[in-house]
Amino acid sequence: MSKKIAGPEIERLVQLLARVPGLGPRSARKAVLALLKRRNELLIPLTEAMQQAVDKIAECPQCGNLDTVSPCSICQDPRRDDGLIVVVEEVGDLWALERSNVINARYHVLGGHLSPLDGIGPEKLNIAGLLTRAASGDVKEVLLALNATVEGQSTAHYVSDRLAPSGVSVSRLAQGVPIGGELDYLDEGTLAAAFKARRKL
Amino acid sequence: MSKKIAGPEIERLVQLLARVPGLGPRSARKAVLALLKRRNELLIPLTEAMQQAVDKIAECPQCGNLDTVSPCSICQDPRRDDGLIVVVEEVGDLWALERSNVINARYHVLGGHLSPLDGIGPEKLNIAGLLTRAASGDVKEVLLALNATVEGQSTAHYVSDRLAPSGVSVSRLAQGVPIGGELDYLDEGTLAAAFKARRKL
Numbered sequence: 001m002s003k004k005i006a007g008p009e010i011e012r013l014v015q016l017l018a019r020v021p022g023l024g025p026r027s028a029r030k031a032v033l034a035l036l037k038r039r040n041e042l043l044i045p046l047t048e049a050m051q052q053a054v055d056k057i058a059e060c061p062q063c064g065n066l067d068t069v070s071p072c073s074i075c076q077d078p079r080r081d082d083g084l085i086v087v088v089e090e091v092g093d094l095w096a097l098e099r100s101n102v103i104n105a106r107y108h109v110l111g112g113h114l115s116p117l118d119g120i121g122p123e124k125l126n127i128a129g130l131l132t133r134a135a136s137g138d139v140k141e142v143l144l145a146l147n148a149t150v151e152g153q154s155t156a157h158y159v160s161d162r163l164a165p166s167g168v169s170v171s172r173l174a175q176g177v178p179i180g181g182e183l184d185y186l187d188e189g190t191l192a193a194a195f196k197a198r199r200k201l
Numbered sequence: 202m203s204k205k206i207a208g209p210e211i212e213r214l215v216q217l218l219a220r221v222p223g224l225g226p227r228s229a230r231k232a233v234l235a236l237l238k239r240r241n242e243l244l245i246p247l248t249e250a251m252q253q254a255v256d257k258i259a260e261c262p263q264c265g266n267l268d269t270v271s272p273c274s275i276c277q278d279p280r281r282d283d284g285l286i287v288v289v290e291e292v293g294d295l296w297a298l299e300r301s302n303v304i305n306a307r308y309h310v311l312g313g314h315l316s317p318l319d320g321i322g323p324e325k326l327n328i329a330g331l332l333t334r335a336a337s338g339d340v341k342e343v344l345l346a347l348n349a350t351v352e353g354q355s356t357a358h359y360v361s362d363r364l365a366p367s368g369v370s371v372s373r374l375a376q377g378v379p380i381g382g383e384l385d386y387l388d389e390g391t392l393a394a395a396f397k398a399r400r401k402l
Contacts, residue, residue: 007258007268007269007270007274009250009253009254009257009258009269010254010258010267010268010269012250012253013247013250013251013253013254016243016246016247016250017247019243020232020235020236020243020247021228021231021232021235022223022224022228022229022231022232023223023224023232027222027223028223029293029296030222030223030293031221031222031223031224032254033267033291033292033293033296034221034222035221035251035254036254036258036267036292037292039255042217042220042221043251043254043255044255045217046214046217046218046221046251047248047251047252047254047255049210049213049214049217050214050236050244050247050248050251051248051252052210052213052214053210053211053214053233053236053237053244053248054240054244054245054248056210057208057210057211057237066211066234066237067208067211068208068210068211069208073208090234091234091237091238092230092231092234095230
């Protein structure tokens, strides 16, 4: 991108697209060309969809999900179990769990995990909101569905400690061999967790 | 993407972004999350840049380049050599040649290459416009800078035949070992071309 190509508008579009995760400077250029070439089928609808997102989509003040209604459609859904809050790091995790179609509860998005080296302490995550919700009386269980990484697990420990005074039951996802997983390809940590948590048949 | 996530607006944005080359369904979801999370720094500026592209950028009626002015800034540039037209398949090729900074001529974008199996015959490419321009009197040489692929080269042969009656000189890019290329990693076709076109030192 050392040389200007065709006008500052295209240049700026390439630079902004290159900041989208999954695209780099080179693929952003390809993407811009494809967008301009498929103006009516792709560029215009995508621009409209993004404008809709700008205008309508906001963070749910209750759980941190992203939606066009506020509170979000999950928080508003009367069929969801008020007794269980599933805590996730990011909205993407919430989406992944929703796709799995097994959870019929409320969510709470922390907005990341604790990372002291990056300056992300408890005050940067939406932990206060979770404590308020957990203390509301309806909630019986908080499931900490955080990533099985060092950061995710230390965040889970911290949140669990903070939840202790509220008296709600705190749980975490089971760890073990993923469905379809071949033992030969799994890391030792996963195998050790699966062994320790083995179940009687 | 089997299950709806959070509202049709997000869903539609994911689906449209997944059609951008370089992104798939999974990376489009990640991209949408990143856009929504970085609303002010990324989503809004990118949406504005795309709206600008929709409003302002059009195909140059003369050469097929994409620009905000019409004819495009290259066609309007008085310092460019009117005697040479560089013919390319796509606007991306034009950009690549411009980045190389060695061409100070006019361009002509065909809009693809001949591909009878895909139903792309000469009438689908902007060949008529090229013949008109080549016959204008100013043009002395047409450089067919088409891809060194089977389709690119057969398109070059076809265009060259069509240009013959106009009497302009028709050339193509040199073929050989790319700068920095290691012989061990080059295909036999490139090596054969480099051998045949060898030059005296």
